[in-house]
Amino acid sequence: MSVKRIEAVNDFVIKFANVNGSGSASANELFARAFLRMGIPVSPRNIFPSNIQGLPTWYEVRVSENGWLGRRGGCDLMVAMNPQTWAQDLKEIDPGGYLFYDNTKPLPKSRFREDIHVVGMPLTEISNSAYTLPRERQLFKNIIGLGALAALIGLEPEVIAELIGEQYKGKEKLLKPNLNALQLGLNYAREHLKDAIGLKAKRAYAVGEQIFMEGNAATALGCVYGGATVCAWYPITPSSSVAEAFTNYCSKLRVDKDTGKNKFAIIQAEDELASIGIVTGAGWNGARAFTATSGPGISLMSEFIGLAYFAEIPATIIDVQRGGPSTGMPTRTQQSDLLACAYASHGDTKHVLLFPEDPHECFTMAADCLDLAERLQTPVFLMTDLDIGMNHRLCKPLKWDDARRYDRGKVMTAEMLDAGREFARYKDLDGDGIPFRTYPGTHESKGAYFTRGTSKNPSAIYSEAGPDYQYNMQRLLKKHDFAKTLVPKPLLTPSREPARFGAIYYGSTSPSMNEALESLAQQGIFVNALRVRAFPFADEIQDFVHSHSKVFVIEQNRDAQMKTLLVNEAHINPASLVSILHYDGAPITARFITKEISEIAAALNVRPIKRDKAA
Amino acid sequence: MSGLRLLVLGYRTWLIDKAGRCALPGAYGQAVMVDPSSKLVVVHAAAHAEPRDSASGGPQFRFLHSTLRTLAALSP
Known part of the structure; x- marks a missing residue:
């Protein structure tokens, strides 16, 4: 019986099944970037375990000249390098698809499927013959495999060589053996595996001006451009790289050229409670501040979020969502924090949430969150997730309008107070539910108020009177309703x-x-x-x-x-x-x-x- | 009416993309489309027999859809 063969040009899914910590990540990323250099859009996704070494990891590459950047489902070519997941990986291959594996140690026929095409290559044998050190043997086996795939699929070797050159720029000692390994793979596939795979890459012009970046980096850059000067955070997957990227960008963009002083404060706090506490304090003091976390962090931050809501203090919270509940699936993606964030904290609370679709919107919406938080004087959440945050994605180039000014909201100045403007911290003066605030120290005798999480009257005086409480709660509801005129439209x-x-x-x-x-x-x-x-x-x-x-x-x-x-x-x-x-x-x-x-x-x-x- | 519902009537401006391209579909086949990048406004003033007329609405819908897609493809 002849097995059908999937034939496709610039439209397929390739999945690498690897062992975490085996050094495959670098080769996998080179593979994905080679398509981009050939003008073919790709969307790679890392599916990785929450431990450091040993468990299965996958890298899925959607190749699509049409520009489809989501997961398609199924797999046309499985590069199966992990015996532990062999059976599961085989199942995922579409009928007529391909299995590429290391056949140094032959496997019985029963380990394969009859409706797919099996392409074996003695990767370990080739690598062991060429290299002596165990670590080299492992790492270069990945590059040998990359060379073979390039030959099989039609990726231009010059493109991969160029990418390797860029990767090892300044480390010439590593460049040559990598190129050598690439050539070993190319040579073997050209000689022994001619036309074994019907999936082909053909140079195209479909990438255009799009950029390739991770959502978390784009979020961090959005915070820089959005004027954040304070970041307080506690590490948690998959959000940590937001704060790390913010640190890197600030060190380049936010250091005073004349004095060398940092114009930012980044604090890795002792826990999430401290993080949101710092952010709330900074927001109260007039600084633009944010924290980045994930679902478990939101749970821990809930009490402070309620304080910021009720005391009406701006705070931006980046929630890079992962699988919950509890510790859940730390390295997997989900959109399961919506309710936790929309109603975070006890009592009647409602919060503003923004939902970015890609790194481009992570950038724009992070800046929007900082504006909205000040305009509305409340916590605002950027609801991204692991899929956007920790994977490279093609998206529109990031642009910033230099004419844009930060929306600091209703801030009463000393001049306004001296001019006799009424100031009552929690009074709605113009019907949108948003009161005026003052920054600490605005005026020597006017505009001061007591910030508290307990109920108060419109002038911020402690009050347990039912009408005062209801006025405040209704005003907060009006403010939330008004927010829908400010947030991005569907x-x-x-x-x-x-x-x-x-x-x-x-x-x-x-x-x-x-x-x-x-x-x-x-x-x-x-x-x-x-x-x-x-x-x-x-x-x-x-x-x-x-x-x-x-x-x-x-x-x-x-x-x-x-x-x-x-x-x-x-x-x-x-x-x-x-x-x-x-x-x-x-x-x-x-x-x-x-x-x-x-x-x-x-x-x-x-x-x-x-x-x-x-x- | 054949039971086929046409897209959304009623006093709304519908954003089509992040470039600000938008459509304002109305009753009796009236429609306005705005493409800020080319400074183009398309006004469809022809009246259908019914507020929601699926027979006439189909071709008009396809015209509006194709125009928007073309404008999006042409924008820099």
């Missing part, structure tokens, strides 16, 4: 035919959703899609739901947290919403979304619109 992707169905999605689901919408349209299932970018919700969301017979809400958590928020806060009838939930810790795939929507559409007894009939 973005509509209209389908190319009139559609019965709508879809609501957010954050890192975006790239897979884009591909799923196209796949569904090809099946004749047309869906209008609305990407929610913030909470509180814009009024457009209600209109969107009311305009469709059913609206799918796609999210990466078990409990349909966005749906819950939509029902509770936008007063949407739950019967009009259909949840599509993905929560295995890996990023959602286009195939998953397509399958779920098409099956539900079929169950709703909907016949696809045929394009020829609609035309």
Whole structure:
């Protein structure tokens, strides 16, 4: 029986199954970057364990000239280098796909599948023949494999050599053996594995001006441009690299050229409680401050978040979400902190959340959060996740308008106080629920107030009177409602035919959703899609739901947290919403979304619109 | 009406992308599209027989959709 062969040019998924700590990361990244240098968009994803060494790790590369940057699902070529996950890895290969493995030690036929193509290469043998030191043998085996894959897929060797040259610039001793290893792989594949794989890379011009960066780095840069001068944090995966990147950027961009003094304060605190305490204190004092954390950190910060909410102190909180609850899956992705953040802390609280889709929005929205926190005098959350934060992603170049000025919100100055302006710290003077504040020390005799977490009257005087408390709580609610006029509006992707169905999605689901919408349209299932970018919700969301017979809400958590928020806060009838939930810790795939929507559409007894009939 | 719902009526400005491209669909087939980058405003003033007319709405929808996509592709 002949086995079908997947043939594809610039549109496939390759997955590397490795052992953590085996030095594969560098070779894998070289592989992904080689496509970019050839003008072919790629979207790599690291799927890694939470221990340091030994457990399985995967690196999945979506190659797509069409620019689909989400996970597609399935795998066309598995580079299986980890015996521990062999069976699981084999299962993932699409029928007609390819398995590339080290056949130094032959495996029985029973260990393979009959509906895939097996490409074996004695990587260990070649590496052991060429190198003597055990560490070299291990590391160069990866580069030999890279060379072979380059030959098999058609990656230009000059491109990889150039990338290796850049990687080892200034370390010439390492450059030559790496190039040598690359050549060993190329030579072997050219001689023994000719045309073994039907997946081909062909130079294209589809990358354009896009940049390739991690979301956490973009978030940190957004904080720099957004004017943050204080960062207090406690390390936690997957958020730590936000603070680390902020430190690096500040050391380059925020040091006084004349005095050499730092114009920033970065404090690695003893825990998350201290971190948010420092941020709240800095915000109270007039500094733009943020912390970066993940779900467990949010739990620990909850008490201080409530204080900042009730005392109305600006604070920006970057939540790079991971799998919960508890310690959960520290190195896997999820969108499962929505409710925890929307209602963080005890009592009646509601917070502003922003949902970036990629590094570009991590950059812009981090700066927006700092503005919103001061404008609204409240904690504001940037709800990113591991998938965006810790993976390199192609995105639009980051741009900053130098004419943009920080929105410091309602700050009463000494001049305003001297001019006789009324100051009552918790009084709504103009109907938007936001009171004026003063910075400490603004005036020698006016504008001072007592900051407290207990209830107070509009003039910040301690009060347990019911009417005072209710006035304050209603004003806070009004402020939250007003926030929806300030936060980023949802973005509509209209389908190319009139559609019965709508879809609501957010954050890192975006790239897979884009591909799923196209796949569904090809099946004749047309869906209008609305990407929610913030909470509180814009009024457009209600209109969107009311305009469709059913609206799918796609999210990466078990409990349909966005749906819950939509029902509770936008007063949407739950019967009009259909949840599509993905929560295995890996990023959602286009195939998953397509399958779920098409099956539900079929169950709703909907016949696809045929394009020829609609035309 | 065939039961086919057309996209969203009602007093809203719908952002299509982060470049600020937006659409204002209205009743009876009225629609406005704005493309800030090319300073183009498309106004569709033709009236359909019904506030939501799926028969006439289909071709109009495709026209608006194609125009927006083309503008997005042409923008720098």
